Amino acid sequence: APPALDKGPDMVPATLSNVAAMREAALRDDVAMDIIEGLTTEVGPRPAATAKEAEARTWAAAKLKALGFSNVRIETYMMPAWVRGEEEASIVAPFPQKLIVAALGNSGSTGKKGLEAEIVYFPTVADLQAAPDGSLKGKIAFVSNQMMPTQDGSSYGAYGMARFVGPNMAAKKGAAAIVIKSIGTDRHRMPHTGVTRFEEGVQPIPAAALSGPDADQIERMVKRGKPITMKLLLTPQFNGKQESGNVIAEVPGSDPSAGIIMVAGHLDSWDLGTGAIDDAAGVAIVSAAAKRIMDAGTPRRTIRVLLAGAEEVGSYGGNAYFEAHKSELHVLTSESDFGADRIWRVDFAFPESAKAVADRIATALIPLGIGKGEHPASGGADNALFVKAGVATVDLQQDGTRYFDLHHTADDTFDKVDPQQVRQNVAAWTAMLAVAANAPESLSAK
Amino acid sequence: APPALDKGPDMVPATLSNVAAMREAALRDDVAMDIIEGLTTEVGPRPAATAKEAEARTWAAAKLKALGFSNVRIETYMMPAWVRGEEEASIVAPFPQKLIVAALGNSGSTGKKGLEAEIVYFPTVADLQAAPDGSLKGKIAFVSNQMMPTQDGSSYGAYGMARFVGPNMAAKKGAAAIVIKSIGTDRHRMPHTGVTRFEEGVQPIPAAALSGPDADQIERMVKRGKPITMKLLLTPQFNGKQESGNVIAEVPGSDPSAGIIMVAGHLDSWDLGTGAIDDAAGVAIVSAAAKRIMDAGTPRRTIRVLLAGAEEVGSYGGNAYFEAHKSELHVLTSESDFGADRIWRVDFAFPESAKAVADRIATALIPLGIGKGEHPASGGADNALFVKAGVATVDLQQDGTRYFDLHHTADDTFDKVDPQQVRQNVAAWTAMLAVAANAPESLSAK
Ligand SMILES: [Zn+2]
Ligand SMILES: [Zn+2]
Ligand SMILES: [Zn+2]
Ligand SMILES: [Zn+2]
Known part of the structure; x- marks a missing residue:
């Protein structure tokens, strides 16, 4: 059956016009491409729990500091390592x-x-x-x-x-x-x-x-x-327990009681390629969008960027982050980990009380060619435990048509990334964050 | 400048309608695909002057015999070998x-x-x-x-x-x-x-x-x-002199004085892929077209199929064939070695006396989407010495747009071959051979 036509969301004209301007500016973003290029060139392959992954953490922390983020830090953990x-x-x-x-x-x-x-x-x-x-x-x-x-x-x-x-x-x-x-x-x-x-x-x-x-x-x-x-x-060899880690950065919000919005990508990659679409792209997209929110002035909610380690081999980074930070109030988490191609659909798992926020996000995405899906968002590997715990999530679904041409192969390299589609991603994430970070409504069911 | 419009060729209606029927039947050819599939699967990579190339000769000679060709033979020579x-x-x-x-x-x-x-x-x-x-x-x-x-x-x-x-x-x-x-x-x-x-x-x-x-x-x-x-x-190593060889087969003609038409592809391939487009395709196309002439009845001229060895590393097979056979009257030689995609242009280097034959070939190719070029044919690696010696040649030019995506890589494998385009090649070669092998005119300048 075709989807039922929603009745229009409650319009919030001033906010929407602000979001629109931020979204349009993001279509000219160069930060995300710069991150993808730098991480894939200067670090290259970065398998979980190896020296290359550690190098990626150092690289990413320096980059996030240079971009102006607050509270940039590396949080390490130990995990079993397997090497080709x-x-x-x-x-x-x-x-x-x-x-x-x-x-x-x-x-x-x-x-x-x-x-x-x-x-x-x-x-x-x-x-x-x-x-x-x-x-x-x-x-x-x-x-x-x-x-x-x-x-x-x-x-x-x-x-x-x-x-x-x-x-x-x-x-x-x-x-x-x-x-x-x-x-x-x-x-x-x-x-x-x-x-x-x-x-x-x-x-x-x-x-x-x-x-x-x-x-x-x-x-x-x-x-x-x-x-x-x-x-x-x-x-291949099992190398016992080795160090891996997450890189974390923040855009501090004005209202600590409004909770944290966590956006994630993963820093590790398979060893065969340079992990451009999986997942330098996700790292770059969420970082570039968070920077746009930061540059637009202090948001109501803190935005926390999680560049997770060791996603590929079992979400060790995402899980370690959850264990370390679950006591902090997270009201929304979202992950970018499906390549660098355009976003075509948005799915939500928001509490009923925040339905108007979801509607405003969906409206802000329409000009980017992104329609609202019919099923609830399910989140990704790096925010799975938050989703399981009932925290709201939004899935900005990327076009996967050619993702599995490249996924986990030697061919996952920088040249496969289309700058215009990356910019569309940054624009969508910027619009989503601009609405969610500043929403006057509560985003959590509690 | 745009090409001058030729005046129409002298029409030879009976022959042309016969050629048309053979051409159309060849668009349903399965022999060429069968050869490409068999050679790339059962032999696979076949680098010059190795045991795999010898295996390819045995395979090809058996295949040509099974297809009904006459005088199927292997002619060997020694050459310097290099191995990865x-x-x-x-x-x-x-x-x-x-x-x-x-x-x-x-x-x-x-x-x-x-x-x-x-x-x-x-x-x-x-x-x-x-x-x-x-x-x-x-x-x-x-x-x-x-x-x-x-x-x-x-x-x-x-x-x-x-x-x-x-x-x-x-x-x-x-x-x-x-x-x-x-x-x-x-x-x-x-x-x-x-x-x-x-x-x-x-x-x-x-x-x-x-x-x-x-x-x-x-x-x-x-x-x-x-x-x-x-x-x-x-x-890599230089392995001294090793054996390589050509496979030769014939469709005997009715008029030995009319000379031989030699059509060539090369049996050897680089070692990284299975040599599907380079040059199992050429081997298959010329063999399948020659078989169609054979099955249509005895042609005036003998058609000789040369499946040359060691093209990749310096045309040792084509050169050895020339040395061994140059005293025989060759009146036309042609090579297929530019992949498996459709033929888009035909070029000739025919003596003035045979211009009408070239015109009839060009006319017979028009329904296949093949136009006559403006420059003389130059032949290929495996018939280069004949072309240099002044023997007529025709180039059935294949579309090279995607050839160098695959050329000499591990990716040169059977799945890259498009059956419909191979059939168009067989149809073009069949039409060319049907006209040239039966032409009453002399094809040589002498
Ligand atoms: Zn991933
Ligand atoms: Zn992955
Ligand atoms: Zn070749
Ligand atoms: Zn070649």
């Missing part, structure tokens, strides 16, 4: 040739000698699930589902299961290793890495993503009906 | 991070320990050329010109100089090594390999291509004005 090793794969028989692979985060190691085994082909995770226990003993499971692009990114959840749970499933069925078709939508020989998880008590097996064309190649071999032998070498 | 080794690069200072590189064919080795040196940036080859002798001593030259796409591929010649002659130039100026921005038009982290050449007496230095985004990254660092140190590890 060598990775090689090839078909040994019947058609010998090299393949391009990348280990998944938390993958086990094949040892330095690698392993050679027959592959067992599963078109989908459901087929793997249906394989009898023990049937994979000594084999390499190969799950080859093909994700297609979606604007809202929903196909990631469905097809990503091959990465999220496939390795654990294969391990429990006795597989020696697992390879999956990359969870991605491109046709380049770029494997998509990403974290996988093994249940407590399940020994991690070697687990890797093949690029799409490499998985296609094996599918063509499978059709020829002969047994296929693969050689796999993956030598 | 390890390859790694990184920026050591001021912004440490890994880079993605591929050695150029004929690159020297850094030795197993690699080398670390300051880079000297040259925007173009002309800038490298202008560097004073000795000024590069102990340095890594970095030439970063950016090729743009052209339909006729002409930008390859202009920008490719960085690869063709840059390494020799840098070596003569004392450079320890050279890296270039890939000669390519994509924005993926895929280095484009390809052959380079060192003059007699010039010791090969390590020479590699950086992917476009990696070269961009260094350019951004260069703008920051600090010295940049690079670590480079390249361990």
Whole structure:
């Protein structure tokens, strides 16, 4: 059914015209692009709990100070670290040739000698699930589902299961290793890495993503009906507990009792690319928008920028921030972590008492080509615990159509970022923050 | 000036209607796609003078026999072999991070320990050329010109100089090594390999291509004005003389005195991809078109299919074929080696006496969207010596707009081939051969 037409929001003309001016000015923003360029060039890849991630914190704290933010600080925590090793794969028989692979985060190691085994082909995770226990003993499971692009990114959840749970499933069925078709939508020989998880008590097996064309190649071999032998070498390591951390900065508000608005992106990135769209973009967009609010004068509410560490491997930064700061009154939290392309939809999870604020935000976004969605906002990894705790959230949904062409690959680099779309993001975040930070209404249900 | 309107060719209605039927039938061809799929899947990468190239010869000879060709044979020759080794690069200072590189064919080795040196940036080859002798001593030259796409591929010649002659130039100026921005038009982290050449007496230095985004990254660092140190590890080897070879097949003609029409593609490929567009496509297109002539009945002239070896590293196969067969009367030679995309233009280098044949070919190509060009055909690498010797040639020019997105990269794989465009190629080659093989006129100037 088509959405019911809302009756118009209560108009607040003076505020809206102010918001409009800030929004239009943000369409000429250069701060966000400067941050993306600097972080991806001067730091580059910044995997969680490594020296590069620490370098990113130093870089970001200096940048936020230079931009004029208050209370800029680094808050560290310890976390388990996993680091990539060598990775090689090839078909040994019947058609010998090299393949391009990348280990998944938390993958086990094949040892330095690698392993050679027959592959067992599963078109989908459901087929793997249906394989009898023990049937994979000594084999390499190969799950080859093909994700297609979606604007809202929903196909990631469905097809990503091959990465999220496939390795654990294969391990429990006795597989020696697992390879999956990359969870991605491109046709380049770029494997998509990403974290996988093994249940407590399940020994991690070697687990890797093949690029799409490499998985296609094996599918063509499978059709020829002969047994296929693969050689796999993956030598990642678990490095014990290492330091990671968050970078925090503030635009202090005039009314401490009105609560904090927290906006987040994540500083860490996968190691294969330079993490431009994931998530230098989010870091840059929320920082640039917060700076615009700061430069426009003191807002009613404090805006706190959280540049989280270690999102990729389990939201360690977001969770550490929650534990450290949950006693402070957060009235709204929001995350930017879906690339650098334009925002096309806005979703809210606001208390009924703040419905007018949501309406004013939605109205302010209309000129940017952003319509209000029909479902509640769900937040992101870095504000998940606040959302779970009932704090209001708003999702400024980015266009995900090409996100999974690049996501978690070597191709996630600065040149993929479109400055005009980044500016549209900054404009949307600026408008949202301008309304929310200054709203006279309460934003919390309590 | 716009081209002068030709007066219409002498029409040969019976022949043209026959050609039209063959052309239309070829638009439903499946043979070419089957060859591309088979060669790229069952053999995969097939670098010159390696066991994989030998495997490709065996595969191709069996395929041509199965398709019904006559006199299918392999003709071998010896040639110098170069093989890729390890390859790694990184920026050591001021912004440490890994880079993605591929050695150029004929690159020297850094030795197993690699080398670390300051880079000297040259925007173009002309800038490298202008560097004073000795000024590069102990340095890594970095030439970063950016090729743009052209339909006729002409930008390859202009920008490719960085690869063709840059390494020799840098070596003569004392450079320890050279890296270039890939000669390519994509924005993926895929280095484009390809052959380079060192003059007699010039010791090969390590020479590699950086992917476009990696070269961009260094350019951004260069703008920051600090010295940049690079670590480079390249361990390719010269393997002495090894065996390579050509595969030859025929459609015997009814009139030996009318001469041979030779059509060529090359069997070898670079090692990074599976050589789908370069040049399984050419191999498949000329073979499929020749088969269509064969299946339509005995042509007047013999059609000889040459699947040449070792084109990539210096046209060893095409040259060996010329030496072995130049005494046989070749009246027309033509090559397909510019991918798998549609043919958009036809160029001729025919003797004046055969102008009517060229006109009939051009007329037969009009329904395929192929117009006659204004300049003479120049042939390709595998028929170069025949063209030089004055034998007629025709260039069925393929659209090169996206060719250099893929050329000589890991991304040159089967999924990049568009079946409909391949069929248009087969239709054009079939029409050309149907006219030329049966033309009553002489095709040679003699
Ligand atoms: Zn992310
Ligand atoms: Zn991510
Ligand atoms: Zn070629
Ligand atoms: Zn080539």
